[in-house]
Amino acid sequence: MRLPALPLLLLTVPAFAATPDFVRDVRPILEAHCFKCHGPDKQKSGYRLDVKPIALTGGEGSAPNILPGQGATSPLVKFIAGEVEDMKMPPDGEPLSPAEIATVKSWIDAGAAWPDSASAAVRDPLDWWSLKPMVATPPPAGAPHPIDAFIRATLATKGLTPSPAADARTLGRRLYFDLTGLPPTPEELEAFATDPAPDAYDRLVEKLLASPRYGERWARHWLDVVHYGDTHGYDKDKLRANAWPYRDYVIRALNADKPYARFVQEQVAGDVLFPDTIDGVEALGFISAGPWDFIGHAEVPESKIDGKIARHLDRDDMVANTLGTFSSLTVHCAQCHNHKFDPIPQEDYYRLQAVFSALDRTDREYYRDATLNARFQRVRREQRETQAALAALEAPLRAQAGAALTALQHRLELPPQNDPANPEKPSPSRGYHSALSPTADVEKWVQVDLGESVEIERVTLLPSHDNFNGIGAGFGFPVRFKVEASDDPTFQSGVSLLWQKFDLTFMADFRNPGLTPFTTGGGKGDGIIGRYVRVTVVKLAPRKDDYMFALAELRVTDRTGKNVALGRPVTALDSIEAGPRWAKANLTDGVAPSALAAEEKRALERELEALLQSVADEPTRLRRAALMEASARIAAELKTLPKPDLVYAGGIHTGTSSFKGTGDTGGQPRPIFLLARGQVTQPGRPVEPGALSALTFAPARFALPADAPEGERRAALARWLTDPANPLTWRSIVNRVWQYHFGRGLVDTANDFGHNGSLPSHPALLDWLAADFRDSGGSLKALHRRIVSSETYRQASAGNAAAEAVDSGNTLLWRQNRRRLEAEALRDAILSTSGKLDLTMGGPGWQDFVIERPEHSPHFRYDLADPDNPKTWRRSIYRFIVRSQTQPWMTSMDCADPSMRVDKRNESLSPLQALALLNNGFVVTQAQHLAARVRNERPDLPAQIERAHALALGRVPNAAERAKLIAFAEAEGLPALCRLLLNLNEFTFVD
Numbered sequence: 001m002r003l004p005a006l007p008l009l010l011l012t013v014p015a016f017a018a019t020p021d022f023v024r025d026v027r028p029i030l031e032a033h034c035f036k037c038h039g040p041d042k043q044k045s046g047y048r049l050d051v052k053p054i055a056l057t058g059g060e061g062s063a064p065n066i067l068p069g070q071g072a073t074s075p076l077v078k079f080i081a082g083e084v085e086d087m088k089m090p091p092d093g094e095p096l097s098p099a100e101i102a103t104v105k106s107w108i109d110a111g112a113a114w115p116d117s118a119s120a121a122v123r124d125p126l127d128w129w130s131l132k133p134m135v136a137t138p139p140p141a142g143a144p145h146p147i148d149a150f151i152r153a154t155l156a157t158k159g160l161t162p163s164p165a166a167d168a169r170t171l172g173r174r175l176y177f178d179l180t181g182l183p184p185t186p187e188e189l190e191a192f193a194t195d196p197a198p199d200a201y202d203r204l205v206e207k208l209l210a211s212p213r214y215g216e217r218w219a220r221h222w223l224d225v226v227h228y229g230d231t232h233g234y235d236k237d238k239l240r241a242n243a244w245p246y247r248d249y250v251i252r253a254l255n256a257d258k259p260y261a262r263f264v265q266e267q268v269a270g271d272v273l274f275p276d277t278i279d280g281v282e283a284l285g286f287i288s289a290g291p292w293d294f295i296g297h298a299e300v301p302e303s304k305i306d307g308k309i310a311r312h313l314d315r316d317d318m319v320a321n322t323l324g325t326f327s328s329l330t331v332h333c334a335q336c337h338n339h340k341f342d343p344i345p346q347e348d349y350y351r352l353q354a355v356f357s358a359l360d361r362t363d364r365e366y367y368r369d370a371t372l373n374a375r376f377q378r379v380r381r382e383q384r385e386t387q388a389a390l391a392a393l394e395a396p397l398r399a400q401a402g403a404a405l406t407a408l409q410h411r412l413e414l415p416p417q418n419d420p421a422n423p424e425k426p427s428p429s430r431g432y433h434s435a436l437s438p439t440a441d442v443e444k445w446v447q448v449d450l451g452e453s454v455e456i457e458r459v460t461l462l463p464s465h466d467n468f469n470g471i472g473a474g475f476g477f478p479v480r481f482k483v484e485a486s487d488d489p490t491f492q493s494g495v496s497l498l499w500q501k502f503d504l505t506f507m508a509d510f511r512n513p514g515l516t517p518f519t520t521g522g523g524k525g526d527g528i529i530g531r532y533v534r535v536t537v538v539k540l541a542p543r544k545d546d547y548m549f550a551l552a553e554l555r556v557t558d559r560t561g562k563n564v565a566l567g568r569p570v571t572a573l574d575s576i577e578a579g580p581r582w583a584k585a586n587l588t589d590g591v592a593p594s595a596l597a598a599e600e601k602r603a604l605e606r607e608l609e610a611l612l613q614s615v616a617d618e619p620t621r622l623r624r625a626a627l628m629e630a631s632a633r634i635a636a637e638l639k640t641l642p643k644p645d646l647v648y649a650g651g652i653h654t655g656t657s658s659f660k661g662t663g664d665t666g667g668q669p670r671p672i673f674l675l676a677r678g679q680v681t682q683p684g685r686p687v688e689p690g691a692l693s694a695l696t697f698a699p700a701r702f703a704l705p706a707d708a709p710e711g712e713r714r715a716a717l718a719r720w721l722t723d724p725a726n727p728l729t730w731r732s733i734v735n736r737v738w739q740y741h742f743g744r745g746l747v748d749t750a751n752d753f754g755h756n757g758s759l760p761s762h763p764a765l766l767d768w769l770a771a772d773f774r775d776s777g778g779s780l781k782a783l784h785r786r787i788v789s790s791e792t793y794r795q796a797s798a799g800n801a802a803a804e805a806v807d808s809g810n811t812l813l814w815r816q817n818r819r820r821l822e823a824e825a826l827r828d829a830i831l832s833t834s835g836k837l838d839l840t841m842g843g844p845g846w847q848d849f850v851i852e853r854p855e856h857s858p859h860f861r862y863d864l865a866d867p868d869n870p871k872t873w874r875r876s877i878y879r880f881i882v883r884s885q886t887q888p889w890m891t892s893m894d895c896a897d898p899s900m901r902v903d904k905r906n907e908s909l910s911p912l913q914a915l916a917l918l919n920n921g922f923v924v925t926q927a928q929h930l931a932a933r934v935r936n937e938r939p940d941l942p943a944q945i946e947r948a949h950a951l952a953l954g955r956v957p958n959a960a961e962r963a964k965l966i967a968f969a970e971a972e973g974l975p976a977l978c979r980l981l982l983n984l985n986e987f988t989f990v991d
Helices: 003-011 022-033 052-057 075-080 098-109 146-157 168-180 186-193 200-210 212-225 244-255 260-273 278-286 294-298 305-327 346-355 370-401 403-413 584-588 598-614 618-639 710-721 727-742 763-775 780-788 801-806 823-834 888-892 911-919 921-937 941-953 959-972 974-983
Strands: 360-366 444-462 464-466 472-475 480-486 496-500 528-539 553-558 570-572 645-651 672-675 683-687 850-852 859-861
Touching (some): 022 098, 075 098, 168 186, 168 212, 168 780, 212 244, 212 727, 278 370, 278 645, 305 710, 305 727, 346 672, 346 683, 360 370, 370 403, 370 598, 444 496, 528 553, 553 584, 727 763, 823 888, 823 921, 921 974, 941 959
Antiparallel strands (some): 360 645, 444 528, 480 496, 672 683, 850 859
C-alpha cells in the first residue's frame, strides 16, 4: 500500500506548485505594499494596481508592467525585486519578501489570471455632466415663468414653497445695485414704489439695463474673473500705462450688449476675426490681463533656462485665463501630468500653449478713432503683405549672393562694437545704463576715477546703440547735462566745468546725436585739472513709457592725446547691471559702436543693391522694383499718420534688449513640446495647436496649414470656444450671471465645472438657460432680463425656520439670499450718497496712492494719498489696480486679489471691517461732505437728519429712529451722524 506515503509527499511540495490565486494570494500583497501609491486614493504616474485594465496595460504612456506568462521580464516584478536602479518599489516602507516576490512572479508566469469581479470599478471620466451636450428640457408646468417653473418643481420635491415677494423699496434697491452697482436716489426709489402701473417693474429693469452704469457694474465682475490689473505684479510690479483700454472695451461691449460669441472671439482673436476694428485690438487686453514677470522677460534672455521658464509660465497664464474664463475648467492642472480629476491629458494642455506660442504681452499700436484706425490697419496689412512678398522674392537672390551679402548687411544694420582686444569679433557690451525713471526731470550722474589728477584736454561721450523701442543709435543719450572735473569725488569743492547744456536762461534740449561722438573740446578754457570726471544729467532721454541715461563710452584725453579713462573704475548714482550688455565697467572698456558716415552708408547700400541686381533676371528685377516702390509709398503714408495710441495686449513683441519676442521672425510661433513633469529642461515630442479631446463636437487638433499666421491659431480656438455645440461656454457664462444675481451659482464652483467642482443644484434649469441664451443670440441683457423678471429673484430674503431645517444653505432658492455690498459698490454708494460721485467714464485709472522708487521697484503708499482729492471720486471701476500692494480699505472689504482669477468674492464679516468703515479717511471725509450736502439742501437739523437718512438708506426714519438720531447729532454733531449712517447694516447690505 502506497497511500500512507501521500501525506509525506504533500509536505515536500513547494507552497505554490499550484497556480497562486489572485484574490487569496496576490491582492493582499499588493494592498499591503503598493496601494498606498497606486491604489484608489493615489495613482502615481497614473498607474493603479487595484484596477485590472490599468494594472495590465500600464500608466501614463508607459509600456505594460505585467506581461502574462513572462514573470521574470515583467517590469512589475523587476520593480518589486529592486532590479531597476532608482525605481525600487515601494520606494519607502518595508520591501516585499522573497516569498511575496515569488508569489507575484508565479502568478504572472501562470498567465496573470485576474477575475473581473476582483477589479475596482473606475468611473468613465467622460461621463460627466459638464462635458455632455446640453439638453433643453421644457420647463415643468406650474408657473408662467420658466425659471420659476424649474425652481418650484425642485422645491416641491422637498416639501418647500417659495417665499413671498419683497416689498417695492427692497426690490428697487436690489435692482439698482445688481444692474448698476449704485443705490437709487430717494426720489427714484419713491417714484418706483408708488408707481401703480403693472409694468412699473419691467420699465425699471429696462431703464437700468440701458444705463451706462450697467456696463461699469458688470465689467467689474468680468475683470475679477480675468484678473485684470494696472501693474505687472511679481518682484518689480511696474506700472502698465496702457492697460486701461481693455477695461474700457469691456464696459463698452457690455453696454452695447455685444453678442456673447463675438465678445469671446474678440478677446481671443479680435485682430484676426474682426480686422480694422478698435474692439478687435483693445479686446486682446484679455490675453495680457494677468501678472507678468518683468525680470524673467526683460532681464533674462529666452535662451537661458530662467527665461524659458518665465515664458512657459506666461503662456500657462494665457491658457488658464482663456479656458478658465470661458469654459470653467482647470486645464492648467495638466501642465506636469495628465489631469488628476478631469479627462484632460497633458498633450491637450500643450496644444493650448501652442495656440499662444508666438505671443507676448506688449503695447500694440492702433487708433481710438475708428476711421483712422481702419486706415492704419489697412496700410499696416499692406505693408506686411508687401514685405512678405519682397522677402519671398529676394530669398533665392540672397542665397545666391551668399557671404558677400551677409557681410554688407552686417555693416549696414548692426553698428560694430569696436573691441580693441578682439576687433574681428563683435562685443556684446552696450555701455552704462542708469536706472529707469517715470519722469524726465530727474538728476543722475556717472563719473570716472582717473587715479590721479590729470590735465584734461577734452572729454568725449560716445553714444550707445540699442534697438529697444526702435531707438537704435543714440539710445539713452542725455537731453540736458554737464561735464565737470574735480579732485573731490563728491564734487562738493574744487569743481571745474568742462561743458554745460543748461542754465537759468538757456534750456534748449540736446538732440540725439545718433552715433556721432560728442566732445567738450576742452571746456571753457585750457588747463583744467582733476582726478574725477563726472557727467551730470538733469533731463533724461525717453525710453518707452519711462526715461533713462546711457552712454557707450566715456573718454578723457590728456595733453599727450592718451585716453586716461580707459579701464578706470566707474561709480554712479544708480545703474542697471545686466552684463555683459550693461554695466558701469562698460563705460571705460574701450568698446563703442561706430557711426557710418552718410556717404559711406549710401555707398554700402548701392553696393548691396548692385549685388542683388547681379544675380536677378529681368522679370525678377521688374517685380522687385515694383514691390520696393510700393513699400516706399506705404512707408510714406504711415509717416503722415499721427502718433498711434497704445493698448497693453497680447501680440507679437518686436524685441527690446534681451526681451526679444518673436518679432524678429515675423511672429513665427515658438515650437511647443510636451514637457516631462512640466520641466522646460525635459522637452518631449512637439505638439501642434488644438483644444480639448474630451469634447468631440470638433477635432481636438486644429487643421491649419504649416505656414498659417499665428493669428489663425487663436481664431481656431475662438471658433472652438463659441461653437454652438460647445456645452462648456454657454453653461459657464449663464452660471456666472446667475451667481451675481443670487450670490451663488447654479454650480457653486464657477471656475471649475470638472470632477473636483460642485454639481449643479438645478441641472435642467442650467441647461435650459444656457440653450436659450445661445439660441436667442447670446444677449447678456436678455439673460439679465430673464432672471430678474422671475418671482424667484423677486423673493424676500427673510429666513424661515421650517425651510432652513430642510435646506439651511438655501441651495434650492426658497428665498433670495441677503448679500453684503462688495468693496467697489460700497465705495461708490458712499460717494453717491455724499453727492461727490464723479461719473466721468473711461480713460486712465485714477490713483489713490503716492509712488516711491518708481524707477526700480515701485512702492505704492496709500497712506500718503489725499482722501479729499476730487480726482479719486470717480467710480471704483476706474481705480488704478496695483497687484503687489492692494488698497488697504478695499482689501478689508474683500476686494478681489488682482493676481488671482476670482470667480466669487469672499463675503466676510469682521471687526476689522467695522473699524475700517468707521475710521478710514475716505469714509470720514465723505461723511463730512454728506453733512455739508444736507445742510445745503435742508434748513434745520431734524430735516437734515431725515434727508441724510433717506439718502443713505432710501427711506425716511420712523419716529423712534428720528428721536435717537436727533439726540445723537445734537451730542456728536451732524458729520458724526452721517458717519454712523454709512456704517449701518442697512447701508452696507443689498437688502
